[in-house]
């Protein structure tokens with residue numbers, strides 16, 4: 001039997017305050033892919049994410065996660081990294097304490113040695129550059145450091161599908177490149193399905209295997225190369241992109 005896709009969205013409609021925000025969104029994300037969901041501001045990206053996470057009810061249509069409807073049980077296989085976290089300067093936890101509190105097995109270990117906690121956290125933190133930050137107060141991290149900590153945090157529960165909302169929103173430009181490289185390495189290492197939600201096209205194109213362009217509906221989808229060649233999409237975004245060489249492993253190779 002073939003496995004159902006990691007995510008299937010079929011004809012999803014959502015109206016907010018009288019405005020039809022999602023107007024029949026249909027998309028399917030195969031297991032193990034690293035895909036991007038792009039769209040200008042107001043195109044419904046956040047609304048769709050919220051619907052997938054069970055935070056926004058839908059008027060009609062269907063969302064299935066690994067073949068199952070959105071529920072506590074299917075959502076236990078999904079990790080979510082928020083765009084940003086507004087933290088008060090007074091938020092007193094160190095990175096180690098923040099992460100340890102999120103894991104049932106380390107939650108009660110805070111009075112124990114750091115070594116024991118760090119060992120328990122190590123497999124999720126590997127390659128994220130978070131280990132050197134463990135003693136730092138969460139409230140004093142830079143945007144990029146906080147994003148890394150939030151990704152580590154989302155990995156603690158070993159999700160099979162990871163949703164990353166505008167992952168570089170709080171990251172400075174020099175940090176962006178290494179940030180996407182880190183996401184690719186998380187993807188390889190944990191063999192998970194990743195959906196990057198972004199309005200920032202150029203970086204996403206370099207790293208995603210497949211791109212869905214949203215504008216109330218999925219107006220276009222394809223490989224990054226296909227998408228940059230799509231004139232109507234270029235116009236919609238005012239894009240000036242040049243094709244580049246991309247090493248993708250996806251098997252799908254057509255534009256709808």
Ligand code: ADP
Nearest residue numbers: 016017021039040041042043044045046047048
């Ligand atoms: P994106 O994440 O792509 O920027 P959103 O999903 O946040 O898009 O929003 C899509 C549209 O829905 C926007 O035009 C926004 O103004 C509208 N919208 C979002 N939330 C509400 C709401 N609670 N009531 C009315 N309109 C909303």
